[in-house]
Amino acid sequence: MTTHAARGRKLAPHLAVASVGYVLFVYAAAPDALMAEYGVGFTEIGLLMSAALGAFVLVQVPTGRLTAQRATTRLLLYGTAVQALLALSLDFVSSYPALLAFRALWGLAGGFVLSVGVTHIARLYSGPAATRQQGIYGGMLTLGGAVGFALAPTLVEVGLLHSPGALLALPALALLVRERNDVLTLPTGDRSEGTLWSGFTLAVALASLCYVAIIASYITLSTFITSYAADLNVTGPLNVAVLLTATAGRATGGVAVFKFSIGDPWIIAGATTLATVCFAGLAALGPSPLTLMLPVAAMLAVSVPFGAVFTVASNATVHEGVAIAVVVAAGNFAALVLPAVTGALRDATGTYTSGFALLALLNVVAVGAAALLGTKQFSQIQHS
Structure with missing residues (x-):
């Protein structure tokens, strides 16, 4: 029988990451108010997300070292407390430079919590159960963002x-x-080996490629779905709908692996294949009422393999915390770059065609990486 202590230990990361998701996304639901308050434009508003995501990347090096040496429960406690205090401080800054600086500081804490939470789950679960919990964890992150968008x-x-x-x-x-x-x-591995290289294997590299496609697609869609729909004269709380779609996709993907014994690499390959088709369709067809559902389908597709990627990475080495830090750093670096590239392409060409084509290409790479992870020959090499 599950004790109260065990339930609390397992529930805590899901609750913690919902808070991170809320703070990460909430400001983006009220850009006009922030621009008026601080006297800035859209570029400065975009930098607020860049500051947080850039900090997510930078903090992975110390996070990987700490998780290789410490229990994740205590690390999660300290990280969650710091990010909560910094979240409070964001409402009491009086200038844009201060807001930008505090968003970066908060990003260090938020990225730490995100990565430690994934490692925490990897240490409490194994096999399909781990993938299910990682999917729920990712869904709680986006659910927190959806709550923020709704309340903002x-x-x-x-x-x-x-x-x-x-x-x-x-x-x-x-x-x-x-x-x-x-x-x-x-940690179960040698605690003296806490560098990023100690957790870097070919499987981790391939999982990172998959995560790059997943997170770059997810953040880019979240950023531009409202603008894309506006080209079709469609308005409404689309940002909320997109994050709820991501929540449903991440949770569903984890449950599918658990219920139907689908191999983690194959659910990644299948979902990113669907994403490739959706993005290729968006690039080829252009904006029209017939293509309006493709961004929603693409968001669902790139959300489904979230938990599977982290399970693959954590199973690839005894230094699961370091491996997860590598994957998180790679994905969030892509998330930092791709929206800016997509926006620049939109400004240069007047359409999202080039941006969607780039996302389709990234997902093709993810399909290949996942297929390689799923082959018996690769599995034998990894365990030889």
């Missing part, structure tokens, strides 16, 4: 846009404080 128009009027993210962290903190002396999430 109301919250911005009272000047408390980011603070509810700290409130969302409180249940996780309560559980983690109770379990702070947990030893079940200690």
Whole structure:
């Protein structure tokens, strides 16, 4: 029978990452209010996401080292507490430069929590159960963002846009404080080997390629879906719908692996194949009422393999925390670059055709990487 302690240990990362998702995305739901308050334009608003995602990448080096040496329960406690305090501070800065700086500081804490939470789950679960939990974990991240998008128009009027993210962290903190002396999430490998190279294998490299396609597609779609739909005279809370689609896709992908014994590499390959078709269709057909559902289908497709990628990476080496840090760093670097590239292509050509074609190409690479991961010959090489 599952004890209260075990349930709390397993539930805590899901609650913690929902808070991270809220703070990461919420500001993007109220750009007009922030531009008016700080006297800035769209470029500066975009930099607020870049600052956070850039920090996500930078923090993976120390995160990989710490997770190779410490229990993730205690690391998750400290990281969640810091990101909650920084989330509160974001509502009390008086200038844009200060807001940008604090978004970067918060990104260091938020990226730390994201990676430690994935490692925490990898140490508590194995096999299909791990993939299911990683999918739910990813879904909680996007669910937090969807909550932020839904509440932002109301919250911005009272000047408390980011603070509810700290409130969302409180249940996780309560559980983690109770379990702070947990030893079940200690690393199993040699704790003296905590560098990124110690967790870098060919399987981790291939998983990183898959994650690059997944996260670059997900962030780019989240950024431009409203603008794409506006070209078709379609308006509404599309940002909320997109993140809810991602939530459903990530959770569904994890459950599918658990229920139907689908191999992790093959669910990655199948989902990214569908994503490739969707993006190629968007590039070939251009904006029209007939293609409006393709971005939604693409978002679903790139969300399904989220949990499977992390399971593949964590199974590739005894240094699972370091491997996960490599994957997270690669994906978030792509997420930092691709929206800017897509926006530049849109400005240069007047359409999203080139941007969608680039995303299709990235997903083709992911299909190939996942197929290689799934071959028996590759599995034999990895375990020889």
